[in-house]
Amino acid sequence: MPLQVMSLLNNPNLLNVGIRALTLAIRFVLIFILAVYLPPSEVGLYGLIVVTVSYALYFVGFDFYTFSTRDLLGRPKAEWGRLLVSQGVFFGALYALVLPVSLLLFVFGLLPWWVAGWVLLLIVSEHLAQEISRLAIAMGRPLFASVMVFFRQGIWSLAFVLCMIFFESYRSLELLLLFWATGSALSVLMGGFLLRSIEWRKSNLSIDLAWVKRGVLVAFPLLMATLALRGIMTIDRYAFEALNGPDLLGVYSLFMGMAGTVLTFMDAGVFAFLYPRMIAAHNSGDQAGFLVARATLRKHTLIWSLVLVAGGALVGPFLFMLLPNPIYFDHWPLFVGILIAMGIFVVGMVPHYNLYAVSRDKPIIVAHFTGLLVFLMLVFLFGAFSPVWAVILAFGGASLAIGIIKQVSCARVFRAIGITHTLR
Incomplete structure (x- = not known):
């Protein structure tokens, strides 16, 4: 055990992943303990x-x-x-x-x-x-x-x-x-x-006001796209409360908080490491290095999202049985639905970072605004038939639409700039 600890301390990458994993575990425990007390x-x-x-x-x-x-x-x-x-x-x-x-x-x-x-x-x-x-x-x-x-x-x-x-x-x-x-x-x-x-x-x-102005002009369209994308994960809470009341909002908040660790883990453990490498390789004209980083991003995203979604779906219901309030276990299928929707969202980040690394922002903007519109329409559509599932189905549908648009755009953009193997 001491040798293993020393090996971890001497390996910055392992130590970094270990710290991120520990942080996620603690956050996971926090939202669970809140549901207890x-x-x-x-x-x-x-x-x-x-x-x-x-x-x-x-x-x-x-x-x-x-x-x-x-x-x-x-x-x-x-x-x-x-x-x-x-x-x-x-x-x-x-x-x-x-x-x-x-x-x-x-x-x-x-x-x-x-x-x-x-x-x-x-x-x-x-x-x-x-x-x-x-x-x-x-x-x-x-x-x-x-x-x-x-x-x-x-x-x-x-x-x-x-x-x-x-x-x-x-x-x-x-x-x-x-x-x-x-x-x-x-x-x-x-x-x-x-x-x-x-x-x-x-x-x-x-x-340097000129630099700030240039940055604002570049960032503003991306900000609008981000507000549209993240707006889905903000409006969802308010929409769920409007459709189902404050108590079921507590259930949804717990489930989304737990499922959100999938995205947080991917952001911290995969995306944050690889997209700067993709940017640097693209800026320096290193296509081979870009392809390696992009392939690693795709591989790690698919593997880890599958592991985390499947693991959460198996463990979640048993955890909800331990909570003193039965309202959480009574609605455990919602958690599985949220996990699947989150998995679809995470996989869609692969073409997102491909486009971002080569400074092709317009397809990202189009995808995010389309996703928000899909989300809103599906909430209104499903809200009339199944208020409990409306927001979750809308989130999954919007995530799928965003991912498809980005992947199609990624294939087209990469062909135009001479980067191959986009879909492999």
Whole structure:
């Protein structure tokens, strides 16, 4: 065992995957423990807060990283400081615009006022931590990014789970939000050490408004596409509550939270490693390296999505039997349906990153808007016949439509630029 531990510590890739896996496991336990100690309606409210904060990150971040990451990777490190300062000023302006507008969520009663302060705080801290971790990946330090994610999602979740189990007074949503905000803030503080490694003194730190403007023009269409795509995973909670009420929303939130670990694992353990390699290979004209990275992405995505979906479908019902409230086990088939829909969504990310790596963004935008329209139409269609299944079937149908459009576009684009073996 000591030799195995040393082998893990000496292998950055294994250590990185281990940290990500541990973080996911803790998050998985957190949502499960919430279902044990909190009523379904509070689990549902927590789910609404999570997706609301996650969706707001796109507004304050503008998906600017889709431009800045590709641009920074093509520049000498001495220029990074000036561009990062310009990016920071841009984010500050977005905070001043987006945060006041976010209060409309509470004005219109979509969320209760007592969580308003927490939501605004979490939007800022989660965004800062997310952007710094993306920078770490761009700098070739994925292990640092994984440790940041562990502070941001893992440590506080583990501490809160232990407190909930041993101390009844901690079994409240308000204390959960306190722990979450603390973990997020600690992640930002940790990110400060990474920022110190930037060559600030070698850079002209004047604000480059032309660079920001160019980035906005590139990122805006992608932002619209991302808002359409992620909007599906935000609107779904609100639509499910409207169709089925707060208690069943708690069931849906638990199931989506558990199934969402499939996407989170793929983002952290597969996509985050391979798409920068694809971008770098394409930018340098290394077609062989691009093909190797792309084949690895496809292989790992198919294998891991199958393992995770099948494993979750087998284990999930047994876990729900352990919960004190029978409402979760009574609806376990919904969990299997959600897992299958999530698997379809994850597989569709393969052509997504192929297109993104070669800077072909228009097909991505078309696919995402089409997916949102398909989702909305299917929710209205199925909602009249099966309110419980409407959102899940709509999510699966939208994911399938998005994946097909991207794959067809990928084949056409790659033929045009001379990259072969697209469908193999």
